[in-house]
Every structure is written in structure tokens, then in C-alpha cells.
Amino acid sequence: MSEIFKNHLQKFIEINEEEFSGILSFFQVIQVKKKENLLVQGQICKSHYFVLNGCLRKFFLNEKGIELTIEFAIENWWMTDNFAYERGLSTNFYIQAVENSEILVINSEAQEKLLIEFSKMERYFRFVYQRAYAATQVRLKYLYDFSKEEFYDHLRNSYPEFVERIPQYLIASFLGFTPEYLSEIRNKKRS
């Protein structure tokens, strides 16, 4: 299972076996069950999660108590509440498993030590954050440019496997639809 992480690292940096086991020793591997929470609103956000297998989502509750999903992480993606994680603050978010998942976990102090001991991990995380930032900027443009319905069409066309994989009520929660409205749109497109 750690091969998945090694392959991911090797897309960005060169590491040998010895370095990899040194790096891996900063992490824990955990199994989480579908719908299990890794992070709960109000907790101090101490951990950074890397998906080896499965899927996580990050959501918050709006004033009406409705869950709004703002991010998914599938294999090879990192997830945390980055603002709270860097500053050791309590979070406004939940992080929950969408499927039974296998997750690498590191806490913020260990991550800082890792970066000091293996300085090539600075390059790795520079790439990770750079790409995550670029992806979020693209998403921001969609939020300005697309109606919710257009965004759904875009998702379906660009990531059909993702849309099939994720329960429809979560896709609705990501798009800001009610599940009923999403099902209406899907039926309309089929007919």
C-alpha cells in the first residue's frame, strides 16, 4: 500500500528506498469506514490526510444546518482544513469518508520535522500546494462563470467516472442543489 505513496512522491522528486522508509516513518496508515469523521467542527485541526485508497469529503453546516460539500479528495490527493492546520486553530469543517478508505496521516509538527530532515520534501509539498492552488483557482472561475446546471454538465463531461462513483446526494451537496433538483435535471437530460 505504501507503494502508492512512493509512486506519487517519485512523480515530483527522486528518492531511494532508504529515504522512502525514513519519510514513511513520519506517517501513520489508518482505515476509515464510510461516513466516519476524521475531523469535526470545533476540533483543533492537527492532521493532514493523503488518500491511498477511497474518498474523503470536506463539508460545513450552513445556518440552516444543511451540509455543503466544498471539496472531495480521491486517490493521491491531500486534504485538511489548510488554514486551521497551519495555524493550529479549531476548524469550521468536517472531513468525512465517502467510502471505506485507507489514509496516510501526518500531524503538523511531524510534517515540519519531516521537511527539516528531508529537505527534498519541501520540493514535493511545493508542487502539491502549487497544483492544489491552481486547481482551486480554476474552480473559482467556474463558480463565477457557470450556473449550477452548467457546472454539473461540466463535471459530468470532464469527470464522468467521478460523478458515477460519488453518491448523487453528495454531488448535489457539492453543487448547492437539493437532491430532488439534481434528480430532476438528470431525468431531463435523459429524456
Place this chain on the structure above:
Amino acid sequence: MSEIFKNHLQKFIEINEEEFSGILSFFQVIQVKKKENLLVQGQICKSHYFVLNGCLRKFFLNEKGIELTIEFAIENWWMTDNFAYERGLSTNFYIQAVENSEILVINSEAQEKLLIEFSKMERYFRFVYQRAYAATQVRLKYLYDFSKEEFYDHLRNSYPEFVERIPQYLIASFLGFTPEYLSEIRNKKRS
């Protein structure tokens, strides 16, 4: 003027004078006039901009030809179309000076060379992207959670100097208001 950049670097990494002049040699300093474009839709995005003094904005034109501003950069912030910059692609955005500005510029090849020659700059850019990513995630939550009017109130309360500094038609373009609607809200709040 380069002192501004040195101070910024030193918030994240330790560098001496000699290292700093080495680092600085990878950059150019340019002066841009208010409303001058640094990047135009359709161009290959080759440059990364750091604001020493002044303000930049990034916008795109929607189907109706209306400018939608998705980001501002004031002193000590970086700006580019990150997705296009990393991949050497053409951009869908404009980057324009909001005020007469003094800007540090680096191109993508020079940035890669800089990172190889001064590996501590990996740490610096890791912080830059990490914070920019975290800030964009916070913004994403606002877009899900706030009405446009609530977002305006939040901006006014959290960044009053910024809202005073930026022309109101650009604040409107950032919020997705017409300038007339923004002026209506402002008058309502005053009365």
C-alpha cells in the same frame, strides 16, 4: 525597493546578502501604469508577478463581455494564472494594474532554475503556495456560505482599507454586482 522583497523572503527563510543578490538576479523589476495589462487572454502565460508596490487584478470576460474580477494582489502577494503558468499554456485571463505599480517579474524557466540553484527557495515557495491555497479555500467557503451582500459586508468589516483603496466598480466586478447595485447597497447602509 528590493528591501521589500528581502523582508518578505526573510519571513520564511534565512538568507544572507550574497544569497539575496543571487536570488534577485533571476528577477526583473518593472513599472506598470494604472490599467496597463501584464497578461492578455489568449497569450501564453510565462510570467509570475510579485507586487512590490501597487495593486494588480486578474479578470476574465464572461459570455456577455462583462469583466469578472476573481483576484486582487496588493503588496507582498504573487499573481499569475497558475494553471497556465506551470504548464506553459495560453490563458483565459487578463492581469491588469489597478494602480501605478512596481512589480518583480520572473518567468517559469528562470523560476525552475532559481529553485535548483537556491533550494531554500523551495521552502519559500512552498509557504507562498500553501498560504495562497489556504486563502483560496477560505474564499471558496464564503462563496458557498454568503450571499453577495453578506460577502460585501464581510469585506468591508475585515478589510476596510482595501475596500477604500480599490475603485468601487472593481469591487462590484469582484462581487458580481453591477456598479449601480453596489452603490445602492452602500447608500442603504449609510442611511
